[in-house]
Amino acid sequence: MVADSVSRLEIAGDVASLRAKVAEWRRLGETVALAPTMGALHDGHISLVAQAKKLAHRVVMSIFVNPTQFAPTEDFSAYPRMVEADAAKFAAAEGDLLFLPSAAEVYPAGFASQIITAGPAAAGLEDRFRPTHFAGVATVVAKLLNQCRPDVAVFGEKDYQQLKVVTQMARDLDFETQIFGAPTVREADGLALSSRNVYLSADERRAAPALYRALMACAAEIRAGASIEAALVAAREALASAGFAADYVEARHAETLSPISLRANGPIRLLAAARLGKTRLIDNIAV
Ligand code: PAF
Numbered sequence: 257m258v259a260d261s262v263s264r265l266e267i268a269g270d271v272a273s274l275r276a277k278v279a280e281w282r283r284l285g286e287t288v289a290l291a292p293t294m295g296a297l298h299d300g301h302i303s304l305v306a307q308a309k310k311l312a313h314r315v316v317m318s319i320f321v322n323p324t325q326f327a328p329t330e331d332f333s334a335y336p337r338m339v340e341a342d343a344a345k346f347a348a349a350e351g352d353l354l355f356l357p358s359a360a361e362v363y364p365a366g367f368a369s370q371i372i373t374a375g376p377a378a379a380g381l382e383d384r385f386r387p388t389h390f391a392g393v394a395t396v397v398a399k400l401l402n403q404c405r406p407d408v409a410v411f412g413e414k415d416y417q418q419l420k421v422v423t424q425m426a427r428d429l430d431f432e433t434q435i436f437g438a439p440t441v442r443e444a445d446g447l448a449l450s451s452r453n454v455y456l457s458a459d460e461r462r463a464a465p466a467l468y469r470a471l472m473a474c475a476a477e478i479r480a481g482a483s484i485e486a487a488l489v490a491a492r493e494a495l496a497s498a499g500f501a502a503d504y505v506e507a508r509h510a511e512t513l514s515p516i517s518l519r520a521n522g523p524i525r526l527l528a529a530a531r532l533g534k535t536r537l538i539d540n541i542a543v
Pocket residue numbers: 292293294295320322325393396397415418
């Protein structure tokens with residue numbers, strides 16, 4: 257069954273083939289959605305496909321482990337790569353085309369441009385710990401949007417700051433593609449799905465849901481009238497007791513990501529990044 261759907265799946269390895277296929281669909285009056293990923297697909301990615309299918313006739317997924325968004329100290333070479341398994345999952349989810357560009361296709365010799373975004377990209381969250389990350393993300397996403405020219409593109413809310421960075425970039429640079437977020441998919445115990453969860457040891461995996469629990473408790477306290485700062489202090493303490501070393505646990509305005517100290521000042525998003533052993537987990541929830 258899966259093998260059959262894989263054999264029907266279209267695969268494009270270069271921009272010319274991708275554009276030819278998209279042009280064919282457009283001649284038939286069909287709309288196109290793009291779900292950009294770095295592969296190692298899990299149910300969170302598959303939920304992007306499900307959402308994309310509701311928004312457009314055709315769904316393209318790109319898989320490209322983008323070197324420019326990894327710092328030299330990060331896990332670019334170790335990042336899980338499993339294209340055949342990914343193709344089977346995408347086909348089973350009834351996606352239409354996998355775009356699998358090579359590094360040379362995305363960054364040909366002489367490539368010299370970079371998109372530097374401010375606003376949400378400089379909110380003092382991930383950017384504080386990964387200062388070059390969002391320039392890499394914005395640049396590759398801009399390229400993918402130009403290469404595919406989709407009507408819509410879908411990004412997971414799991415990387416909430418990334419979603420806001422891409423939304424801002426698309427608006428500022430007049431991309432016609434509409435950007436959509438898809439809700440985070442979680443394990444039964446609350447751990448947000450992430451391709452990096454495979455790095456967790458058995459003990460760390462058992463401890464990992466404490467991140468989501470700390471955010472949920474923090475949100476409940478704020479909703480019950482506690483001060484935002486007091487609720488954040490409690491969340492940081494809960495994480496430390498569960499064995500995490502937190503990089504940040506913050507309450508931000510859900511749209512701008514600017515600091516927020518009063519509930520009345522706007523919709524609040526809680527965002528956290530914390531290390532468990534060598535693995536860095538991020539998560540976020542609405543209040
Ligand atoms: O979220 C990801 O997987 C990546 O950051 C993205 C958006 C595909 C850009 O490389």
